[in-house]
Amino acid sequence: MKPDTGNNDSDAAGGNIHDLGMANELPGRSCACCMPRRRFLGGMAALGAGALMPWGRAEAQAQPYRIDVHHHFVSPGYSAALKARGQGHARWSVEKSLEDMDRSGIATAITSLIQPAVWFGDIELGRRLAREANDYAAQLAKDHPGRFGVFATIPYPDAEGSVREIEYALDTLKAEGFCLMTSYDDKYLGDPSFFPVLEELNRRKAVVYTHPLSPACCGSLVPGVPVGMIEYAVDTTRTMASLLFGGAAARYRDIRWIFSHSGGVTPFLLSRFTRQEATMKDRQQKLPKGVTYELQKFYYDTAQGNHPGALTALLKLAPVSQVLYGTDFPFRPGAEENEGLAQHGFGAAELRAIERDNALALMPQLKS
Numbered sequence: 001m002k003p004d005t006g007n008n009d010s011d012a013a014g015g016n017i018h019d020l021g022m023a024n025e026l027p028g029r030s031c032a033c034c035m036p037r038r039r040f041l042g043g044m045a046a047l048g049a050g051a052l053m054p055w056g057r058a059e060a061q062a063q064p065y066r067i068d069v070h071h072h073f074v075s076p077g078y079s080a081a082l083k084a085r086g087q088g089h090a091r092w093s094v095e096k097s098l099e100d101m102d103r104s105g106i107a108t109a110i111t112s113l114i115q116p117a118v119w120f121g122d123i124e125l126g127r128r129l130a131r132e133a134n135d136y137a138a139q140l141a142k143d144h145p146g147r148f149g150v151f152a153t154i155p156y157p158d159a160e161g162s163v164r165e166i167e168y169a170l171d172t173l174k175a176e177g178f179c180l181m182t183s184y185d186d187k188y189l190g191d192p193s194f195f196p197v198l199e200e201l202n203r204r205k206a207v208v209y210t211h212p213l214s215p216a217c218c219g220s221l222v223p224g225v226p227v228g229m230i231e232y233a234v235d236t237t238r239t240m241a242s243l244l245f246g247g248a249a250a251r252y253r254d255i256r257w258i259f260s261h262s263g264g265v266t267p268f269l270l271s272r273f274t275r276q277e278a279t280m281k282d283r284q285q286k287l288p289k290g291v292t293y294e295l296q297k298f299y300y301d302t303a304q305g306n307h308p309g310a311l312t313a314l315l316k317l318a319p320v321s322q323v324l325y326g327t328d329f330p331f332r333p334g335a336e337e338n339e340g341l342a343q344h345g346f347g348a349a350e351l352r353a354i355e356r357d358n359a360l361a362l363m364p365q366l367k368s
Contacts, residue, residue, distance in 0.1 A: 009365065016357055019024055022073070026085070027241065030057075033075060033216070036087050039234050041063075043242050047065060047159065057287075057292065062324070063105055063107065064101065064102065064104075064105045064107040065105060065107050065325075065356050066104070066105050066106045066107060066109060066325055066334075066338075066353070066355045066356055067106070067108045067109075067110070067327055067355070067356050067359040067360070068101070068106050068108070068109040068110065068150075068213075068327050068329070069110050069151075069209060069258060069301050069303045069324045069325065069326050069328070070112070070209075070260060070303040070326025070327060070328050070329075070335070071097065071109035071110060071111055071112070071327060071328075071329045072090070072092065072111065072112055072113070072114045072330060072331070073092055073094075073097070073111040073112070073113065073114070073136075073137060074089055074092045074113070074114050075113070075132055075136035075137070075141070076132075076135040076136070077128075077129060077130055077132035077133065077136070078114075078118065078132065078133050079228075081118075081125070081129055081150050081347070081349075083117070083121075083306045085120070086098025088092065089114050090114060090226075090331060091330065091331050092114070092330050094140060094144070096330065097109060097148075097329060097330075098144065098147065098332050100327075100330075100333055101147065101334065103334065103335065104327070104333065104334025104335055104338060105149070105215045105333055105334070105338070106327070107146065107312050107356075108146060108147060108148065108149055108277075108366055109147065109148055109149070109327075109329070110150065110176055110177075110209075110363075111137050111140065111141075111148055111149070111150060111151065112147035112151040112153075112179035112209060113133050113137075113153045113179060115164055115181055115211055115213055115245060116213055117153050117179070117180075117183075117210075118130045118133065118153055118154075118155055118344065119156060119157055119184050119185075120154050121185070123155070123158050123161060126155030126157065126158055126161060127155055127161040127164075129153075129155075130152075130154055130155050130161070131165065131168070132166050133152075133172070134150070134165065134168070134169055134173060134175070136151060136154045137150045137151075137152070137173075137175075138150055138173040138174075138175070146288060147186070148177075149176040149363070150169070150173060150174075150175040150176055151175065151176060151177050151178055151207075152165065152166075152169035152173065152175040152177070152178050152179070152208050152282070153165075153178070153340060154166060154178060154180070154181055154197070155171075156180055156181070156189075156194060156197060156233070157184045157185055157187075157193075157194070158289070159194075159196040161196050161198075162197045163196070163197065163200045166178070166197075166200050166201065166204065166206070169181055170204060170206070173293060175366070176207060176363045176365065176366065177206055177207030177208060177209060177256075177258075177363070178201065178206055178207070178208050178209070179208075179210070179211060180209070180210050180211075180224075181210070181211055181213050182210055182211065182212045182213055182235045182236055182238065182239040183213060183215070183235065183238070183239060187282060188218055188238055188239045188241075188242030188243075188248060189210065189239045189242055189243055189248070190243035190246035190247070190248035191246070192246070194248075195248070195251075198248055198251075198252045198255065199270070201255050202251075202252035202253070202254045203254075204253050205254045205255070206256070207255070207258065207362060207363060208255050208257055208258065209239035209255065209258040209260075210236065210257065210258065210259055210260060211260050211263070212231075212232040212233070212236045212237060212239075212248055212260060212264070213232075213235060213237040214227045214228060214231055214232070214321070215234075215235050215238070216252055218231050218234075231239075231260055232260075232261065232264075233264040233265050234264060234265055235263040235264070235265030235363055236259055236260055236261060236263065236265075236266070237265045237266045237269060237360050240259060240264070240295075241262070241273070241348060242292055243257070244273070244286075244287065244295075245276065245277075245280070245286065245287070246286065247285065247286030247287070249287075249294045249297075250286060250287055250289065250294060253297075256299065256362060257298045257299065258298075258299040258301060258324060259298055259299070259300050259301070260301055260303060260326070261301070261303055261304045261305045261310075262300050262302055262306075262310040262311065262313075262314045263298070263300045263305070263306075263314055263318075263337055264318065266295070266317070267310075267313035267314050267316065267317045268313055269334055270295075270316075270317060273291050273295075274291055274292065274359070276291075277290065277291045289330065295317055295318065296317070296318050296319065297322075298318065298322065298323060299322050299358075299362065300314055300318060300324065301323075301324045301325070301326030302324070302325060302326055302340070302341065303326035303327055303328035303332065303335065303337065304314055304327060304328055304332060306336070306337050306339075306340030306344075307340055308343075311340075311344050313342040320346075320350050320353055320354065320358075321353065321358055321361075322358070323353075324353045324354065324358055324359055325337065325341070325354055325356070325359070326364070340357070341354065
């Protein structure tokens with residue numbers, strides 16, 4: 001994959017966030033959270049008088065309760081590595097994460113490294129950056145008990161280094177799972193060259209959250225249209241196709257996959273997936289239970305997929321039990337996510353499942 005020179009998901013949620021290393025100023029959005037930080041309980045007390053949150057819903061919760069599975073961070077070592085490569089990144093700080101979480105009723109955010117993550121074709125660098133980022137994320141969780149979980153990063157094309165980091169992240173850091181990019185070295189996650197790493201993730205019954213990148217094939221195809229506006233969603237679908245039609249999804253059935261942005265464009269392409277399945281000569285080997293079965297086993301976060309078109313299509317593909325709350329902070333604020341979900345017409349039990357209970361069922365250690 002072509003390295004990103006920033007993040008194309010969106011502008012940063014706030015324009016005055018203290019950065020780590022060389023962070024590009026991302027224009028076009030006023031600060032959603034630039035007032036001095038207030039503790040969540042104080043804010044909720046003010047709302048008790050009948051005030052409405054900016055997205056139009058009364059929030060009278062005594063405590064924050066949502067669990068955010070799509071919440072980015074930047075470690076100092078990773079920031080420095082990007083700076084050395086001439087790459088910027090979105091501005092982030094733990095204070096701004098906590099501020100937005102408090103304002104949005106988020107109890108816990110499971111952090112994942114901002115793309116393109118730690119693989120730059122250098123084995124030793126990848127191992128060093130992965131360890132630094134994972135230690136930083138684990139310390140963040142330790143410093144703020146109950147507020148943060150960890151999706152650890154691994155240098156995925158480096159099988160030996162990845163297996164070693166999987167062991168460290170789960171056994172020492174007690175990470176909730178792992179974050180993988182949708183591709184590495186122009187290979188998608190289901191490529192057979194990655195099977196040794198998938199074998200270990202499967203043995204561990206790991207939760208694996210995925211995040212898209214800008215594909216090398218498709219930069220600047222449409223003048224005036226940033227590559228992330230279209231290609232991020234498509235890249236998620238490409239890696240899902242890789243896992244499905246290459247046989248990895250069925251072969252490594254104990255990996256619990258989470259796909260970003262309501263599954264990218266997969267819900268809209270379902271008939272093409274099932275048609276491809278029908279033509280496969282090796283279907284019984286690679287998709288013995290069928291493509292729909294595998295798609296309904298996957299989990300999907302709602303970050304940037306919290307609007308009627310995406311949610312309606314996703315829920316035709318997968319049950320509510322497979323849908324998880326995600327914000328995409330710092331690229332989007334939690335208020336935007338809350339507004340979209342509130343307007344969709346979910347019942348109270350369905351909304352509670354998406355915002356909290358499904359994540360607890362998937363990662364019960366978060367209860368403690």
